[in-house]
Amino acid sequence: MLPFLDLTRCTWCGLLYTKKVPFQAFLRATFTLMAVLIWPNLLKATNHPSPPPAIAKTQFPTSVSISEILQAGKLVKPKPKKKATLVLEKFDVKTGEWHEEGVLDLLVDAEKFSSGGFRDAFLATSCNREEQQKWVIKKYNAKAKDAITNTLKTTEEDHTRKQVQMHSAARQLTKQFSIKAPSNFGQSFYYNRVFYTKFEEEPATVEEYVPGKFVKYINNNGECCSTPEDCTNEGRELVLKAACLVHFPLNTRKRGSCS
Ligand SMILES: Nc1ncnc2c1ncn2[C@@H]1O[C@H](COP(=O)(O)OP(=O)(O)O)[C@@H](O)[C@H]1O
Numbered sequence: 001m002l003p004f005l006d007l008t009r010c011t012w013c014g015l016l017y018t019k020k021v022p023f024q025a026f027l028r029a030t031f032t033l034m035a036v037l038i039w040p041n042l043l044k045a046t047n048h049p050s051p052p053p054a055i056a057k058t059q060f061p062t063s064v065s066i067s068e069i070l071q072a073g074k075l076v077k078p079k080p081k082k083k084a085t086l087v088l089e090k091f092d093v094k095t096g097e098w099h100e101e102g103v104l105d106l107l108v109d110a111e112k113f114s115s116g117g118f119r120d121a122f123l124a125t126s127c128n129r130e131e132q133q134k135w136v137i138k139k140y141n142a143k144a145k146d147a148i149t150n151t152l153k154t155t156e157e158d159h160t161r162k163q164v165q166m167h168s169a170a171r172q173l174t175k176q177f178s179i180k181a182p183s184n185f186g187q188s189f190y191y192n193r194v195f196y197t198k199f200e201e202e203p204a205t206v207e208e209y210v211p212g213k214f215v216k217y218i219n220n221n222g223e224c225c226s227t228p229e230d231c232t233n234e235g236r237e238l239v240l241k242a243a244c245l246v247h248f249p250l251n252t253r254k255r256g257s258c259s
């Protein structure tokens, strides 16, 4: 008789199907071995279920209107996204130096969500489950690339770094302004964090996403923004406050310091 123990130790077909072993015995041995090998796994599966995969707890939104619920009847295709790992570089206004600030793992929407005169903006979400922060990656459009190379005679990398440098300077001045503003000024402004990076092999910026509607309260030509007829009092106040913020660095520059 064929001892089953030998089966696990030796090469399967080589050992078993020899002339010495009748074919029926070979088949019996095969099925018994299969049972021996499979059974413990079946037992494991039924007696000791493995822990379920880590899935975030179901959370129900506090209020969903009937029309929103009815929308669920229409098929919604997920937005195409791509994974990206960005190496961040931060500009230090005080020392005038660039520093590596770490790495961001993001899921980036393949389609841009907005664009300005120079750049296209892509929404990205941090891959970190605990803290799904939203970011905006900005890349130059074709017209801007042409202007940077042929009119400004510079490189995309230098131009992008300048964007971050100027943003960092504005952020610093805005911080100073908020500290100096009298208490009756009320709520002041702040700039989000912005970093230099490379996205899809091209120089890009990445900054914190600002939710809500984008409204322009100041412009680049030195003229104050006019307020529309139907502008709310809150809107008028924001325009005046923005003009104060613009005035502050100009005044500071005349005095030569912002401390
Ligand atoms: N941090 C942000 N959060 C949310 N939306 C943004 C942010 N930055 C830019 N956007 C959107 O992207 C558009 C283009 O960005 P912008 O900085 O104006 O690019 P450009 O360099 O071309 O002027 C904006 O008009 C706005 O709609």
Ligand SMILES: [Mg+2]
Pocket: 116, 117
């Ligand atoms: Mg713009």
